[in-house]
Amino acid sequence: MSNKTIWTAVCGQSDLIPNSGICALVNNIQIALFYVQKEQSVFAIANHDPFSQANVLSRGLIGSKGDDLYVASPVYKQHFCLKSGRCLDDENTNIQAWPARIENGQVQVFF
Amino acid sequence: MSKTKLVIAGNGMVGHQFLQSLADSGQLANFEVTVFCEESRLAYDRVHLSAYFSGSTAEDLAMGNAEVYRSWGLNVLTGEKVAEIDRTRKSVTTDKGRELSYDKLVLATGSYPFVPPVPGHDRGQCLVYRTIDDLEAIAKAAKHSKIGTVVGGGLLGLEAAKALKDLGLETHVVEFAPRLMAVQLDNGGGAMLRQKIEALGVTVHTEKNTQLIDEGEQCFHKMNFADGEVLETDLILFSAGIRPRDELARQCELEVGERGGIVINNYCQTSDPAIYAIGECALWNKQIFGLVAPGNQMAKVTVSHLTNGPDSFTGADMSTKLKLMGVDVASIGDAHSRTPGARNYSFVDEREGIYKKLVVSEDGKTLLGAILVGDAEQYGTLLQYMLNGIHLPEYPDTLILPSRGDDQQTGLGVAALPETAQICSCHDVSKGDVRAALDTGYCTLGDVKGATKAATGCGGCAALLTDLVNHELEEMGVEVNRDLCEHFPYNRQDLYNLIRVEEIRSFDELLDKHGSGHGCEICRPAVGNILASCWNDFILSEKNVALQDTNDTFMANMQKDGTYSVVPRVAGGEITADKLITLGQVAKKYNLYSKITGGQRVDLFGARLEQLPPIWEELIAAGFETGHAYGKSLRTVKSCVGSTWCRFGVDDSAGLAIELEDRYKGLRAPHKIKFAVSGCTRECAEAQSKDIGIIATENGWNLYVCGNGGMKPRHGDLFATDLDKKTLISYIDRILMFYIKTADRLQRTSVWMENMEGGLDYLRGVIIEDSLSLAEELEQQMSHVAATYQCEWKTTLENPEALKRFRQFVNTNARDSNVVFVEERQQIRPATPEEKADIRAEPIKLVS
Ligand code: SRM
Ligand SMILES: Cc1cc2nc3c(=O)[nH]c(=O)nc-3n(C[C@H](O)[C@H](O)[C@H](O)COP(=O)(O)OP(=O)(O)OC[C@H]3O[C@@H](n4cnc5c(N)ncnc54)[C@H](O)[C@@H]3O)c2cc1C
Ligand code: SF4
Numbered sequence: 001m002s003n004k005t006i007w008t009a010v011c012g013q014s015d016l017i018p019n020s021g022i023c024a025l026v027n028n029i030q031i032a033l034f035y036v037q038k039e040q041s042v043f044a045i046a047n048h049d050p051f052s053q054a055n056v057l058s059r060g061l062i063g064s065k066g067d068d069l070y071v072a073s074p075v076y077k078q079h080f081c082l083k084s085g086r087c088l089d090d091e092n093t094n095i096q097a098w099p100a101r102i103e104n105g106q107v108q109v110f111f
Numbered sequence: 112m113s114k115t116k117l118v119i120a121g122n123g124m125v126g127h128q129f130l131q132s133l134a135d136s137g138q139l140a141n142f143e144v145t146v147f148c149e150e151s152r153l154a155y156d157r158v159h160l161s162a163y164f165s166g167s168t169a170e171d172l173a174m175g176n177a178e179v180y181r182s183w184g185l186n187v188l189t190g191e192k193v194a195e196i197d198r199t200r201k202s203v204t205t206d207k208g209r210e211l212s213y214d215k216l217v218l219a220t221g222s223y224p225f226v227p228p229v230p231g232h233d234r235g236q237c238l239v240y241r242t243i244d245d246l247e248a249i250a251k252a253a254k255h256s257k258i259g260t261v262v263g264g265g266l267l268g269l270e271a272a273k274a275l276k277d278l279g280l281e282t283h284v285v286e287f288a289p290r291l292m293a294v295q296l297d298n299g300g301g302a303m304l305r306q307k308i309e310a311l312g313v314t315v316h317t318e319k320n321t322q323l324i325d326e327g328e329q330c331f332h333k334m335n336f337a338d339g340e341v342l343e344t345d346l347i348l349f350s351a352g353i354r355p356r357d358e359l360a361r362q363c364e365l366e367v368g369e370r371g372g373i374v375i376n377n378y379c380q381t382s383d384p385a386i387y388a389i390g391e392c393a394l395w396n397k398q399i400f401g402l403v404a405p406g407n408q409m410a411k412v413t414v415s416h417l418t419n420g421p422d423s424f425t426g427a428d429m430s431t432k433l434k435l436m437g438v439d440v441a442s443i444g445d446a447h448s449r450t451p452g453a454r455n456y457s458f459v460d461e462r463e464g465i466y467k468k469l470v471v472s473e474d475g476k477t478l479l480g481a482i483l484v485g486d487a488e489q490y491g492t493l494l495q496y497m498l499n500g501i502h503l504p505e506y507p508d509t510l511i512l513p514s515r516g517d518d519q520q521t522g523l524g525v526a527a528l529p530e531t532a533q534i535c536s537c538h539d540v541s542k543g544d545v546r547a548a549l550d551t552g553y554c555t556l557g558d559v560k561g562a563t564k565a566a567t568g569c570g571g572c573a574a575l576l577t578d579l580v581n582h583e584l585e586e587m588g589v590e591v592n593r594d595l596c597e598h599f600p601y602n603r604q605d606l607y608n609l610i611r612v613e614e615i616r617s618f619d620e621l622l623d624k625h626g627s628g629h630g631c632e633i634c635r636p637a638v639g640n641i642l643a644s645c646w647n648d649f650i651l652s653e654k655n656v657a658l659q660d661t662n663d664t665f666m667a668n669m670q671k672d673g674t675y676s677v678v679p680r681v682a683g684g685e686i687t688a689d690k691l692i693t694l695g696q697v698a699k700k701y702n703l704y705s706k707i708t709g710g711q712r713v714d715l716f717g718a719r720l721e722q723l724p725p726i727w728e729e730l731i732a733a734g735f736e737t738g739h740a741y742g743k744s745l746r747t748v749k750s751c752v753g754s755t756w757c758r759f760g761v762d763d764s765a766g767l768a769i770e771l772e773d774r775y776k777g778l779r780a781p782h783k784i785k786f787a788v789s790g791c792t793r794e795c796a797e798a799q800s801k802d803i804g805i806i807a808t809e810n811g812w813n814l815y816v817c818g819n820g821g822m823k824p825r826h827g828d829l830f831a832t833d834l835d836k837k838t839l840i841s842y843i844d845r846i847l848m849f850y851i852k853t854a855d856r857l858q859r860t861s862v863w864m865e866n867m868e869g870g871l872d873y874l875r876g877v878i879i880e881d882s883l884s885l886a887e888e889l890e891q892q893m894s895h896v897a898a899t900y901q902c903e904w905k906t907t908l909e910n911p912e913a914l915k916r917f918r919q920f921v922n923t924n925a926r927d928s929n930v931v932f933v934e935e936r937q938q939i940r941p942a943t944p945e946e947k948a949d950i951r952a953e954p955i956k957l958v959s
């Protein structure tokens with residue numbers, strides 16, 4: 001893995017699914033990407049679910065609690081904040097989150 | 112201190128309450144208790160006696176329990192009655208010759224049905240309605256009877272008439288007075304009740320005085336009335352009132368009333384202070400109380416008096432609310448407006464069959480009484496107005512006039528009730544008691560019921576109790592929110608209606624119009640599911656895709672390691688050899704774990720996300736369809752082999768199962784739905800444990816509804832019998848669509864039924880009698896769903912946009928290295944974390 005963080009293109013904008021998730025493999029790390037259509041924004045968090053040990057968060061449902069956008073794990077339903085990777089049900093658990101954006105039809109992650 | 116020798120004669124409803132209260136008082140240790148119980152059974156719920164004819168067993172009705180009584184240290188003797196009391200020696204002698212001395216004696220001997228001394232009343236097939244033994248005799252006599260007649264059109268008589276109707280007899284009610292339920296109702300109410308009951312097929316004869324019962328010509332009996340008319344009937348049930356069982360009191364010369372009843376004071380003591388009388392045998396202030404609630408109060412007062420407590424009996428309210436053959440009837444307080452100066456308001460709706468009357472004090476400020484027939488929803492509110500003397504609104508008639516859409520609030524807020532207001536009369540629970548239970552930490556309706564017993568008797572107070580508990584919880588800052596979630600201020604039923612009425616076709620449209628925020632994992636699938644129930648659009652279309660639970664999105668069930676299972680539909684469990692071979696070939700090719708499910712089909716486990724489309728491609732080519740194992744939708748219609756092969760089968764159960772599975776496949780509902788069809792009563796398909804269960808009979812099909820296996824098993828209720836196939840299917844259409852319309856999110860049909868006010872009878876009304884005029888609409892809605900069925904997997908395979916989702920990674924064809932299998936019993940299974948650490952370097956080879 002390079003130790004220099006840069007905006008890395010991971011897929012095309014057309015690969016995104018509105019209000020839902022997909023998964024990309026970058027430097028052998030699985031990244032779950034979510035596209036929230038209303039705000040036209042894209043979020044990147046780890047695909048690995050620390051509770052079930054399965055690589056599945058990209059297949060969870062997204063939702064909001066107050067202002068926090070989150071994804072609910074499809075296995076045991078814990079909620080992870082899309083912006084920060086913070087687990088909303090267990091303050092001792094965090095997963096990685098990366099800044100992400102759409103540029104010229106490309107999805108980029110600050111990786 | 113030596114123990115007080117306490118003898119109790121009678122273990123009926125009130126006798127049981129007495130023992131319960133004594134146990135609750137914590138002072139059992141000070142007494143040596145002997146109970147004599149004339150009946151062969153311990154106390155049971157007489158109030159719900161009629162349920163014995165609609166499926167309840169003696170065990171269901173039981174209240175007293177020999178184990179529990181033993182654990183309380185009571186000596187209980189069943190089938191033995193007190194025959195004599197010797198007050199000077201303070202002893203009782205039983206019909207078995209046993210003699211026992213007492214320090215205190217409690218008479219809880221109840222009452223007996225009065226049989227008018229009409230000549231012929233003692234012919235065979237003349238019965239009464241009081242005990243389980245009576246019911247058994249009635250059921251036996253009904254077997255060789257066609258026509259049954261109840262003498263007496265009071266509360267119990269009408270209940271008995273229902274029993275005869277349930278037994279399949281042509282039913283008549285003969286009443287001496289000019290109207291039904293003369294004690295509780297006035298002429299208007301009685302007439303309305305008569306009209307409704309006659310509509311249900313019971314013939315009512317009023318002002319009939321039976322003078323002689325003799326041999327009939329067509330039937331077993333002929334009843335001859337004073338006006339010269341006659342009625343032929345095979346069976347006669349006397350229900351002409353009750354008489355207190357005061358024979359022991361008379362024998363030992365206690366004071367009894369002019370018209371019977373053992374005279375008691377405010378502490379329930381008889382004229383001999385060592386002897387108490389409670390329940391229906393007791394006469395207080397020249398009054399007999401023929402209801403269980405006042406009896407229970409007397410039981411508690413007696414326990415209090417025996418243990419030096421302060422309680423006293425001060426009379427009881429005789430208001431009643433009941434459902435007679437599905438008709439709501441209620442009578443409150445001074446229903447006949449006997450109070451001087453009382454003024455009446457009444458409302459009659461002949462089309463709907465509703466009669467309501469209010470009796471108001473001369474100054475118009477307080478409610479004295481009321482009568483409700485056909486709609487007794489306001490019972491709880493009106494009763495509280497009357498009992499607590501709460502000031503009436505300026506126009507009291509608003510309390511009984513139907514609301515016409517404007518949001519005029521006529522209900523009485525529970526907040527207005529004083530602390531002492533009695534919420535549940537059966538168990539004497541006040542508003543204060545409910546609040547106390549909530550204060551000690553009980554915080555759901557179920558908990559409060561358990562702790563206070565409120566609403567566990569006749570059930571008449573259930574609505575009021577719910578309001579009160581919700582109100583109190585809200586006051587305590589506990590959120591009692593029936594909204595689906597923070598994004599919609601509506602419950603599931605509201606959303607369903609909005610979607611139907613406004614023809615909303617997408618989540619975004621609904622959120623824009625009626626919600627806020629982004630939605631969540633609660634409302635998204637719930638709304639997706641409602642949209643599918645209503646419009647049946649493709650679930651992976653762009654507007655719907657983000658709504659589905661992960662299993663629906665990928666049309667497969669996710670397993671613990673992120674792989675999926677594949678379950679093709681095998682309608683009715685019937686499958687050809689070729690199809691079985693295909694399943695085997697596919698399982699082999701993709702190295703999937705194979706298992707026969709509990710639903711008579713095959714589940715293939717361990718498919719990776721990207722393998723799902725090619726697997727389904729092969730299955731569909733071989734003629735399979737998706738099995739919806741992932742959806743809140745129809746799962747399987749289990750079948751037995753039926754008459755085609757089985758020597759006992761009376762009809763083609765497998766054929767019907769396949770037809771039904773084809774009709775309802777793909778139907779989305781609040782929760783999953785399972786069916787089964789058995790070819791005869793041996794019930795090899797276990798139909799009675801399904802949401803919809805069908806059993807073949809010689810004359811058609813019997814339909815059972817709302818059964819359930821799973822976490823809390825429930826046997827289905829017998830809904831209708833001997834149906835032809837067309838009627839059967841129309842009933843199922845209606846039931847399922849009504850369930851979809853009215854159930855909560857994730858509520859199985861069993862729980863839906865248990866929460867339904869009016870229960871099975873109500874559902875029968877809606878489905879069979881079309882009481883809500885919904886039948887046609889429900890059938891149309893179901894036809895729409897059936898006509899728009901598509902195999903979701905087939906549609907997906909034809910749709911490149913939808914297929915896009917079935918990629919592990921958008922940017923490479925690599926696989927998820929975390930999915931690792933090991934072999935067990937010649938098949939794959941997910942590796943444990945330890946095993947994974949060992950073998951990750953070299954995953955087992957998989958074909959793809
Ligand atoms: C595969 C199977 C077990 C088996 O190996 O036989 C099974 C497997 C699952 N059952 Fe089941 N149930 C299976 C038959 C049953 C049965 C028996 C039956 O249908 O005759 C029952 C009891 C009957 C009933 O439902 O009334 C049953 C009662 C449940 C329940 C409890 C439902 C309840 O109301 O209490 C759940 C949990 C739920 O649905 O919320 C459940 C949930 C599940 C889930 C979906 C749990 C999950 O979310 O992962 C399992 C995943 C299935 C999969 O991956 O394909 N399963 N499950 C059976 C599939 C039948 C089929 O062909 O579709
Ligand atoms: C079909 C039906 C429906 C009803 N519906 C309602 C309703 O909706 N609401 C309501 O409030 N009430 C209703 N009632 C009335 C209610 O059941 C009675 O008020 C209640 O059962 C009275 O209880 P009890 O203990 O006084 O008498 P019972 O329950 O009759 O018990 C008396 C027991 O004492 C036994 N016994 C008598 N003499 C002796 C003796 N010498 N020695 C030993 N044992 C003896 C009897 O065999 C009997 O088992 C209904 C009654 C019936 C029959
Ligand atoms: S339910 Fe009856 S018909 Fe069906 S297999 Fe069993 S015995 Fe045969």
Ligand code: FES
Pocket residue numbers: 534535536537538565566567568569570571572573
């Ligand atoms: S009033 Fe009968 S259960 Fe409460």
